[in-house]
Amino acid sequence: MNVPFLNLAAQYQSLQAELLPAVERALAGGHYILGPNVAALEQEIAAFTQTRFGIGVNSGSDALTLALRALEIAPGDEVITTPYTYIAPAESICQVGARLVFADIDAATFQISPADVARRITSRTRAIVPVHLFGQAAPLGELQALAQKHGLALVEDCAQAIGATFAGQPVGQFGRLGCFSFYPTKNLGADGDGGMVVTSEEALARKLRMLRSHGIERRYYHDLHGYNSRLDELHAAILSVKLKHLDQWSDRRRTIAQHYDEALTGTSLTLPSAVPGYRHVYHLYVVETEERDGLQAFLDSRGITALTHYPIAIHQQQGYPWGRPARISGSLEHSERSAARVLSLPMYPELTQEEVLTVIEAIRAWELTRKGKAQAA
Numbered sequence: 001m002n003v004p005f006l007n008l009a010a011q012y013q014s015l016q017a018e019l020l021p022a023v024e025r026a027l028a029g030g031h032y033i034l035g036p037n038v039a040a041l042e043q044e045i046a047a048f049t050q051t052r053f054g055i056g057v058n059s060g061s062d063a064l065t066l067a068l069r070a071l072e073i074a075p076g077d078e079v080i081t082t083p084y085t086y087i088a089p090a091e092s093i094c095q096v097g098a099r100l101v102f103a104d105i106d107a108a109t110f111q112i113s114p115a116d117v118a119r120r121i122t123s124r125t126r127a128i129v130p131v132h133l134f135g136q137a138a139p140l141g142e143l144q145a146l147a148q149k150h151g152l153a154l155v156e157d158c159a160q161a162i163g164a165t166f167a168g169q170p171v172g173q174f175g176r177l178g179c180f181s182f183y184p185t186k187n188l189g190a191d192g193d194g195g196m197v198v199t200s201e202e203a204l205a206r207k208l209r210m211l212r213s214h215g216i217e218r219r220y221y222h223d224l225h226g227y228n229s230r231l232d233e234l235h236a237a238i239l240s241v242k243l244k245h246l247d248q249w250s251d252r253r254r255t256i257a258q259h260y261d262e263a264l265t266g267t268s269l270t271l272p273s274a275v276p277g278y279r280h281v282y283h284l285y286v287v288e289t290e291e292r293d294g295l296q297a298f299l300d301s302r303g304i305t306a307l308t309h310y311p312i313a314i315h316q317q318q319g320y321p322w323g324r325p326a327r328i329s330g331s332l333e334h335s336e337r338s339a340a341r342v343l344s345l346p347m348y349p350e351l352t353q354e355e356v357l358t359v360i361e362a363i364r365a366w367e368l369t370r371k372g373k374a375q376a377a
């Protein structure tokens with residue numbers, strides 16, 4: 001039996017009866033960009049994240065760039081983020097012209113380390129952009145304390161963690177701005193690109209609405225240097241349907257993670273560490289092993305797709321740094337080490353019990369071949 005890494009067509013099949021009428025209503029409505037479906041979704045996501053305002057944009061990447069622009073982060077400023085994640089936050093920081101400063105991660109959770117952030121704060125630091133990586137919240141309590149102590153803005157990258165909680169509250173409400181992605185593979189995915197910024201500050205919400213639409217508040221008066229970064233009605237209509245299922249999908253991801261956890265305890269793999277009191281929504285289920293490439297190839301030979309998130313830390317990318325010199329002082333060793341060791345197992349709500357067992361059986365078989373090799377040696 002083949003087990004794909006992800007199966008978005010299965011999700012569509014399960015929702016077809018709800019999605020098609022919603023799509024038809026959106027098409028018949030005659031508003032195709034920033035219409036009533038977007039306005040409804042903005043309210044729903046704001047309510048879901050317990051914030052006052054949602055601002056729909058083109059992508060999660062744009063959500064980050066516009067968030068930094070709304071805070072007026074500009075050349076001369078420094079922004080601290082993690083090098084162990086998807087490229088987007090680092091790109092956004094460079095795009096607004098600020099200096100990108102990396103802080104290392106905690107080796108057990110993969111999340112940005114507040115202690116290392118603290119070491120990299122200077123008089124020019126304006127913001128911290130933690131990523132809630134793999135579906136679990138970053139250590140928000142310590143990060144909020146640092147931001148407060150040094151007068152910095154906290155901007156949450158929630159692209160992988162919609163529905164994850166910290167201290168019982170959903171992520172996105174802890175920073176001045178929270179940034180979400182609706183890229184199709186995310187836990188709440190559109191059928192194309194999409195994103196949203198949430199905030200409880202009215203002035204920031206107003207500025208974001210202008211920035212996403214060419215700096216306009218009154219038609220043809222461009223009061224800010226803006227972007228074309230708007231959310232489409234079709235995507236908003238689809239996302240509103242899917243949002244109703246999100247909690248149930250997150251629960252299913254947690255159940256699958258529990259099966260993996262129970263079955264793989266006692267193997268040579270290091271399993272994901274779920275921080276007590278945080279609700280992990282398992283965007284990815286990431287294990288660690290010295291023999292990552294061997295395990296990945298073994299699973300592949302059995303028709304199981306496992307991927308690496310991420311094989312290269314951002315400061316080690318060929319093209320890096322883009323434009324402005326970035327500050328790489330101090331070690332980023334945990335990020336580099338994780339990049340060499342991680343493997344993401346198939347994880348999505350439609351994964352069947354049989355498929356989960358197939359993955360588990362294959363890993364057990366790999367463990368036996370390892371032990372065999374160790375004995376032969």
Ligand SMILES: *Cc1c(COP(=O)(O)O)cnc(C)c1O
Pocket residue numbers: 059060061062085086088089131157159160180181182183193194195
């Ligand atoms: C996917 C992702 C983004 C970017 O979202 P897009 O919608 O693809 O632009 C930003 N940050 C993280 C951590 C992501 O995983």
